[in-house]
Amino acid sequence: MPPIPGAGLAKGLAVTLRTMTKRTVTAQYPDVQPELPPRTRGVIGLFEENCTVCMLCARECPDWCIYIDSHKETVPAAAPGGRERSRNVLDRFAIDFALCMYCGICIEVCPFDALFWSPEFEYAETDIHELTHERDKLREWMWTVPEPPALDPGAEEPKEIAAARKTAEKLRAAQAAEEAEAAATAQAGQPGQAAQAERPTDAAGPEQPKQEGQE
Structure with a gap:
C-alpha cells in the first residue's frame, strides 16, 4: 500500500499538539x-x-x-x-x-x-x-558529605561491633570479679579485727609472782 501523502506531517503535528497540552515543568x-x-x-x-x-x-x-x-x-x-x-x-x-x-x-x-x-x-x-x-x-x-543511611534492623551485626562488645563484656566481667574478690577479702578480715578489739587489755601488764619476803 503506497504511503498516504502528508501522513508523516500529521504524526509530527499530533506529537506537537499532545506536548502543548501537557503542563510544563521547568527546573x-x-x-x-x-x-x-x-x-x-x-x-x-x-x-x-x-x-x-x-x-x-x-x-x-x-x-x-x-x-x-x-x-x-x-x-x-x-x-x-x-x-x-x-x-x-x-x-x-x-x-x-x-x-x-x-x-x-x-x-x-x-x-x-x-x-x-x-x-x-x-x-x-x-x-x-x-x-x-x-x-x-x-x-x-x-563537611558536605551526607550521613550514611541507617542500618537495616534485621541485618546481621557488623563483626567489628560484635568483637568490641565481647571485649567490653570480658573487661567488665574481670573488673566485677576483682571487685568481688576485694570485697570478700575485706569482709574476711573484719571479724579478726573485731575480736582483737574486744579482747581486754591490762595497762599494767601481767601480774608477776610474788617472791618470799615481799608483801
Whole structure:
C-alpha cells in the first residue's frame, strides 16, 4: 500500500499538539537546587586524619589523577626502653577532576575510610588547571558529605561491633570479679579485727609472782 501523502506531517503535528497540552515543568536552577539522589557522585572529600599514605587509591586509579606526597617522621618510644617507630606524614593530596571519571574505585579501595562521596557538583572553573583540588579544598568538601543511611534492623551485626562488645563484656566481667574478690577479702578480715578489739587489755601488764619476803 503506497504511503498516504502528508501522513508523516500529521504524526509530527499530533506529537506537537499532545506536548502543548501537557503542563510544563521547568527546573528553576540555580534559584532552586535540584533534589539529588542520596548516592550522587559529585565530588570527593578527604578526611586526612584517617589517611595513612598507603598510596592504594593512587595505584588503583585508572586515570592516574590522584597525586600524593609524603615524608617519614620518627616517633619516640612511648615507654622507657622502647623502640622508636617511623610513620608517614601526608604533605600533599590532590585530585585532578579534569581527568577523574568518577568511577569511585579510590573510595572503595581505601582501607581506612579517608575518602567519601559528596553530592556537591557546582565547582566548574574557567581554567582547567583550577580543577586540580588540593587537600585543603578536599577537606572543605568533607563537611558536605551526607550521613550514611541507617542500618537495616534485621541485618546481621557488623563483626567489628560484635568483637568490641565481647571485649567490653570480658573487661567488665574481670573488673566485677576483682571487685568481688576485694570485697570478700575485706569482709574476711573484719571479724579478726573485731575480736582483737574486744579482747581486754591490762595497762599494767601481767601480774608477776610474788617472791618470799615481799608483801
